Protein backbone atom coordinates (compact mmCIF):
# COMPACT_ATOMS: atom_id res chain seq x y z
CA UNK A 666 0.00 0.00 0.00
CA UNK A 667 1.38 3.40 -1.01
CA UNK A 668 0.98 6.24 1.45
CA UNK A 669 1.25 9.85 0.39
CA UNK A 670 3.98 11.59 2.36
CA UNK A 671 2.28 14.86 3.03
CA UNK A 672 0.21 16.60 5.62
CA UNK A 673 -3.47 15.61 5.49
CA UNK A 674 -5.68 18.26 3.98
CA UNK A 675 -8.19 19.82 6.35
CA UNK A 676 -10.53 22.65 5.51
CA UNK A 677 -10.01 26.12 6.95
CA UNK A 678 -8.53 27.21 10.26
CA UNK A 679 -6.10 29.98 11.21
CA UNK A 680 -2.35 29.52 11.23
CA UNK A 681 -0.68 29.55 14.65
CA UNK A 682 0.73 32.87 15.78
CA UNK A 683 4.20 32.42 17.23
CA UNK A 684 4.77 33.56 20.79
CA UNK A 685 6.69 36.71 21.42
CA UNK A 686 10.03 35.99 23.06
CA UNK A 687 8.93 37.47 26.38
CA UNK A 688 5.72 35.44 26.60
CA UNK A 689 5.25 33.08 29.54
CA UNK A 690 6.21 29.44 29.05
CA UNK A 691 5.20 26.41 31.08
CA UNK A 692 6.25 22.86 31.78
CA UNK A 693 3.60 20.31 30.80
CA UNK A 694 3.49 16.73 32.05
CA UNK A 695 1.32 13.81 30.87
CA UNK A 696 0.57 11.55 33.85
CA UNK A 697 -0.68 8.06 33.00
CA UNK A 698 -2.80 6.72 35.82
CA UNK A 699 -4.63 3.78 34.19
CA UNK A 700 -4.87 1.62 31.07
CA UNK A 701 -7.43 -0.40 29.17
CA UNK A 702 -5.88 -3.52 27.71
CA UNK A 703 -7.39 -6.03 25.31
CA UNK A 704 -8.67 -3.41 22.87
CA UNK A 705 -8.32 -3.87 19.14
CA UNK A 706 -7.73 -1.17 16.54
CA UNK A 707 -11.28 -1.66 15.29
CA UNK A 708 -12.39 -0.39 18.72
CA UNK A 709 -10.49 2.86 18.18
CA UNK A 710 -11.20 3.92 14.58
CA UNK A 711 -14.61 4.49 13.03
CA UNK A 712 -15.27 2.02 10.24
CA UNK A 713 -12.04 0.11 10.72
CA UNK A 714 -11.98 -3.24 8.99
CA UNK A 715 -12.78 -5.76 11.76
CA UNK A 716 -10.42 -8.25 10.09
CA UNK A 717 -7.58 -5.75 10.57
CA UNK A 718 -7.50 -5.94 14.33
CA UNK A 719 -4.08 -5.63 15.94
CA UNK A 720 -4.14 -5.10 19.68
CA UNK A 721 -4.21 -1.41 20.56
CA UNK A 722 -4.36 -0.54 24.27
CA UNK A 723 -5.67 2.75 25.55
CA UNK A 724 -4.02 4.78 28.32
CA UNK A 725 -5.69 7.23 30.70
CA UNK A 726 -3.97 10.51 31.54
CA UNK A 727 -4.25 13.72 33.46
CA UNK A 728 -1.97 16.62 32.55
CA UNK A 729 -0.10 19.06 34.78
CA UNK A 730 0.81 22.58 33.65
CA UNK A 731 3.38 24.29 35.86
CA UNK A 732 5.16 27.62 35.70
CA UNK A 733 4.76 31.38 36.19
CA UNK A 734 3.73 30.67 39.80
CA UNK A 735 0.76 28.62 38.62
CA UNK A 736 -0.08 24.94 38.98
CA UNK A 737 -2.92 23.92 36.70
CA UNK A 738 -4.35 20.42 36.40
CA UNK A 739 -6.09 19.38 33.21
CA UNK A 740 -8.64 16.67 34.10
CA UNK A 741 -8.70 14.64 37.29
CA UNK A 742 -8.97 10.99 36.23
CA UNK A 743 -11.14 8.33 37.84
CA UNK A 744 -11.01 6.59 41.20
CA UNK A 745 -9.69 3.08 41.97
CA UNK A 746 -13.28 2.02 42.68
CA UNK A 747 -14.39 3.17 39.23
CA UNK A 748 -11.48 1.26 37.69
CA UNK A 749 -12.64 -1.99 39.31
CA UNK A 750 -16.26 -1.46 38.30
CA UNK A 751 -15.37 -0.62 34.69
CA UNK A 752 -12.61 -3.22 34.29
CA UNK A 753 -9.75 -0.76 33.83
CA UNK A 754 -6.18 -1.37 35.01
CA UNK A 755 -5.22 1.24 37.59
CA UNK A 756 -1.53 2.17 37.80
CA UNK A 757 -1.53 5.03 40.34
CA UNK A 758 -3.93 7.54 41.77
CA UNK A 759 -3.50 10.88 39.93
CA UNK A 760 -2.89 12.60 43.29
CA UNK A 761 -0.01 10.16 43.97
CA UNK A 762 1.47 10.87 40.55
CA UNK A 763 1.28 14.60 41.25
CA UNK A 764 3.15 13.88 44.48
CA UNK A 765 6.03 12.36 42.50
CA UNK A 766 6.43 15.78 40.91
CA UNK A 767 6.33 17.46 44.30
CA UNK A 768 2.79 18.78 43.82
CA UNK A 769 0.16 18.47 46.54
CA UNK A 770 -3.54 18.52 45.72
CA UNK A 771 -3.78 21.78 47.65
CA UNK A 772 -1.18 23.36 45.35
CA UNK A 773 -3.56 23.13 42.38
CA UNK A 774 -4.95 26.61 41.68
CA UNK A 775 -7.04 25.69 38.68
CA UNK A 776 -8.57 22.51 37.31
CA UNK A 777 -9.54 22.52 33.65
CA UNK A 778 -12.16 19.84 33.00
CA UNK A 779 -11.96 19.07 29.29
CA UNK A 780 -15.29 17.23 29.53
CA UNK A 781 -17.28 15.40 32.18
CA UNK A 782 -16.71 11.78 31.08
CA UNK A 783 -15.86 9.44 33.96
CA UNK A 784 -12.21 9.11 32.96
CA UNK A 785 -11.66 12.88 32.97
CA UNK A 786 -13.75 14.30 35.78
CA UNK A 787 -13.60 11.90 38.75
CA UNK A 788 -11.68 12.93 41.86
CA UNK A 789 -12.92 16.55 41.75
CA UNK A 790 -13.38 16.41 45.52
CA UNK A 791 -9.62 15.92 45.87
CA UNK A 792 -9.12 19.54 44.84
CA UNK A 793 -11.44 21.51 47.13
CA UNK A 794 -9.50 24.74 46.77
CA UNK A 795 -9.25 24.87 43.01
CA UNK A 796 -11.20 26.95 40.55
CA UNK A 797 -12.80 24.64 37.99
CA UNK A 798 -13.09 25.64 34.36
CA UNK A 799 -15.71 23.95 32.21
CA UNK A 800 -17.71 24.73 29.10
CA UNK A 801 -21.32 25.74 29.82
CA UNK A 802 -22.53 23.36 27.11
CA UNK A 803 -20.85 20.38 28.80
CA UNK A 804 -22.58 21.08 32.10
CA UNK A 805 -25.90 21.57 30.32
CA UNK A 806 -25.41 18.31 28.43
CA UNK A 807 -24.47 16.08 31.36
CA UNK A 808 -27.30 17.43 33.50
CA UNK A 809 -29.84 17.62 30.67
CA UNK A 810 -32.48 15.47 29.06
CA UNK A 811 -30.03 13.48 26.91
CA UNK A 812 -28.94 11.68 30.07
CA UNK A 813 -32.31 9.87 30.04
CA UNK A 814 -30.64 7.51 27.57
CA UNK A 815 -28.37 4.83 29.07
CA UNK A 816 -26.09 4.77 26.04
CA UNK A 817 -25.45 8.52 26.39
CA UNK A 818 -24.99 8.59 30.16
CA UNK A 819 -22.84 5.47 30.35
CA UNK A 820 -19.63 7.48 30.00
CA UNK A 821 -20.59 9.78 32.87
CA UNK A 822 -20.69 9.09 36.60
CA UNK A 823 -23.54 10.73 38.52
CA UNK A 824 -21.21 11.26 41.49
CA UNK A 825 -18.81 13.28 39.28
CA UNK A 826 -21.63 15.42 37.92
CA UNK A 827 -22.82 15.97 41.51
CA UNK A 828 -19.31 17.05 42.51
CA UNK A 829 -19.28 19.60 39.67
CA UNK A 830 -22.66 20.93 40.82
CA UNK A 831 -21.27 21.11 44.36
CA UNK A 832 -18.35 23.24 43.11
CA UNK A 833 -20.88 25.50 41.36
CA UNK A 834 -22.71 26.07 44.66
CA UNK A 835 -19.37 26.75 46.35
CA UNK A 836 -18.69 29.49 43.84
CA UNK A 837 -15.67 27.72 42.36
CA UNK A 838 -17.02 26.76 38.96
CA UNK A 839 -15.99 29.05 36.12
CA UNK A 840 -18.10 28.59 33.01
CA UNK A 841 -16.53 29.14 29.61
CA UNK A 842 -18.51 29.72 26.42
CA UNK A 843 -16.24 29.03 23.48
CA UNK A 844 -12.59 30.06 23.71
CA UNK A 845 -11.06 31.74 26.75
CA UNK A 846 -7.70 32.51 28.30
CA UNK A 847 -7.36 30.85 31.72
CA UNK A 848 -3.99 32.52 32.38
CA UNK A 849 -1.40 34.17 30.14
CA UNK A 850 -0.22 31.40 27.80
CA UNK A 851 -2.97 28.93 28.79
CA UNK A 852 -6.27 28.89 26.88
CA UNK A 853 -9.25 26.60 26.42
CA UNK A 854 -11.16 26.10 23.18
CA UNK A 855 -14.64 24.66 22.71
CA UNK A 856 -14.43 21.73 20.32
CA UNK A 857 -17.55 19.61 20.71
CA UNK A 858 -17.95 16.43 18.70
CA UNK A 859 -16.87 13.78 21.21
CA UNK A 860 -19.22 15.39 23.75
CA UNK A 861 -21.32 18.55 23.49
CA UNK A 862 -18.90 20.70 25.43
CA UNK A 863 -15.44 19.21 25.07
CA UNK A 864 -12.65 21.77 25.23
CA UNK A 865 -9.01 21.36 24.28
CA UNK A 866 -6.22 23.33 25.94
CA UNK A 867 -3.35 25.26 24.39
CA UNK A 868 -0.22 25.95 26.42
CA UNK A 869 2.84 28.08 25.66
CA UNK A 870 6.04 26.11 26.19
CA UNK A 871 9.71 26.68 25.40
CA UNK A 872 9.23 24.69 22.16
CA UNK A 873 6.17 26.70 21.16
CA UNK A 874 2.46 26.19 21.61
CA UNK A 875 1.32 22.67 22.37
CA UNK A 876 -2.25 21.41 22.26
CA UNK A 877 -3.62 19.16 24.98
CA UNK A 878 -6.30 17.74 22.73
CA UNK A 879 -7.99 15.48 25.30
CA UNK A 880 -10.64 13.43 23.49
CA UNK A 881 -10.83 15.66 20.44
CA UNK A 882 -8.56 12.81 19.38
CA UNK A 883 -7.78 9.68 21.39
CA UNK A 884 -4.76 8.64 19.28
CA UNK A 885 -2.35 10.37 16.92
CA UNK A 886 -3.74 8.15 14.18
CA UNK A 887 -7.23 9.66 14.61
CA UNK A 888 -5.90 12.99 13.33
CA UNK A 889 -3.18 11.74 11.00
CA UNK A 890 -5.62 9.48 9.15
CA UNK A 891 -8.59 11.80 9.79
CA UNK A 892 -10.60 8.86 11.15
CA UNK A 893 -12.67 9.54 14.28
CA UNK A 894 -12.58 7.52 17.45
CA UNK A 895 -15.98 5.77 17.42
CA UNK A 896 -17.45 7.71 20.36
CA UNK A 897 -19.07 11.02 19.48
CA UNK A 898 -22.33 12.95 19.80
CA UNK A 899 -21.81 14.96 16.60
CA UNK A 900 -19.62 13.62 13.82
CA UNK A 901 -19.54 16.92 11.95
CA UNK A 902 -18.33 18.78 15.02
CA UNK A 903 -15.79 16.03 15.69
CA UNK A 904 -14.34 16.35 12.18
CA UNK A 905 -14.39 20.15 12.46
CA UNK A 906 -12.40 19.77 15.67
CA UNK A 907 -9.76 17.60 13.98
CA UNK A 908 -9.48 20.15 11.18
CA UNK A 909 -9.17 23.03 13.62
CA UNK A 910 -6.45 21.31 15.64
CA UNK A 911 -4.54 20.22 12.54
CA UNK A 912 -4.62 23.79 11.22
CA UNK A 913 -3.47 25.20 14.52
CA UNK A 914 -0.67 22.73 15.32
CA UNK A 915 2.70 23.49 13.85
CA UNK A 916 3.24 19.74 13.48
CA UNK A 917 1.96 16.47 14.90
CA UNK A 918 4.38 16.54 17.83
CA UNK A 919 2.70 19.71 19.12
CA UNK A 920 -0.48 17.71 19.75
CA UNK A 921 -0.96 15.54 22.84
CA UNK A 922 -3.87 13.13 22.30
CA UNK A 923 -6.20 12.09 25.10
CA UNK A 924 -5.36 8.40 25.34
CA UNK A 925 -2.36 7.45 23.18
CA UNK A 926 0.33 5.28 24.84
CA UNK A 927 2.76 6.94 22.40
CA UNK A 928 2.93 9.94 24.74
CA UNK A 929 5.08 7.86 27.07
CA UNK A 930 7.49 6.72 24.37
CA UNK A 931 7.64 9.75 22.10
CA UNK A 932 8.55 12.24 24.85
CA UNK A 933 11.23 12.16 27.55
CA UNK A 934 10.12 10.54 30.79
CA UNK A 935 10.33 12.31 34.11
CA UNK A 936 13.12 11.05 36.34
CA UNK A 937 10.47 10.55 39.03
CA UNK A 938 8.17 8.10 37.24
CA UNK A 939 7.99 6.02 34.07
CA UNK A 940 4.30 6.96 33.97
CA UNK A 941 5.05 10.68 33.56
CA UNK A 942 6.17 12.18 30.24
CA UNK A 943 7.51 15.71 29.78
CA UNK A 944 5.52 16.84 26.78
CA UNK A 945 6.88 20.39 26.93
CA UNK A 946 10.22 18.89 25.85
CA UNK A 947 11.18 18.03 22.30
CA UNK A 948 10.07 14.51 21.37
CA UNK A 949 12.60 11.70 21.28
CA UNK A 950 10.67 10.05 18.44
CA UNK A 951 9.73 11.81 15.23
CA UNK A 952 6.01 12.61 15.12
CA UNK A 953 5.13 14.45 11.95
CA UNK A 954 2.19 14.95 9.62
CA UNK A 955 4.70 14.38 6.84
CA UNK A 956 5.13 10.70 7.77
CA UNK A 957 2.68 8.07 6.69
CA UNK A 958 1.24 5.89 9.46
CA UNK A 959 3.30 2.98 8.15
CA UNK A 960 6.54 4.91 8.70
CA UNK A 961 6.08 5.05 12.44
CA UNK A 962 3.81 2.08 13.08
CA UNK A 963 6.48 0.44 15.21
CA UNK A 964 7.54 3.44 17.33
Ligand SMILES: [Zn+2]
Pocket residue numbers: 782784785880923924
Ligand atom coordinates in the same frame (compact mmCIF):
# COMPACT_ATOMS: atom_id res chain seq x y z
ZN1 LIG B 1 -11.43 9.94 27.61
